[in-house]
Amino acid sequence: MPSLSTALARALIVTAAAAALAGVTALPAAPPAVAAQLPPGVIQLGDGEPCPPGTLCLYRDYGFSGPAYGIGAGYVVDLHWLPMYGSGGPTAADNVSSWANRTAGVALLVDEQGGRPRPLFPGQHLEEPLPLNDTVDRVVW
Template structure:
């Protein structure tokens, strides 16, 4: 997986490590575990561009943590806002539904 990441995106290593400061952390698994990425505020990202073993983060995110000072839109099954400073464990009806993120 030597794919170049979109601007403003970092891979969170090792898997399950804390989200870097001033980024939006997204993880494949609940409790901020498994493969994860950090996205800097202001960088809109299509989750197909974030590879994980066997696919991408597209419709594969279960937990989020927004350590930025900005609100972000989670776009997939509708649009939801994750406020600055909030953490989200996806409820059953929305787990693995986000396709892209855009900043408010």
């Protein structure tokens, strides 16, 4: 019988292959067991912890509070891979209300449901306006 990690790896390969055949380029949502390993360039922050220098930070709640993560400059991150329970589901995708960009680069906040990518400039802090709250699925640079 294959181990759990082997079974999960096989499931991800099959899912990725099926998506490629269908012409879909988005990564599949992470299974809970895999999501415990954060993507490269991502750190978990404490509730309300200030954003470290050289980092793009995302917070579940307004006021830069609640569960949070930091993304190093230049790392493209699918927020489906960051565990964060909220009204949008079990991941940070569609669950982020506050952002702080303490990097020297422009981060693009991407909504995969057809919204236009929005830039977050170096030094900029953002509390999502209600129409755009909880819509970001991916960060690109």
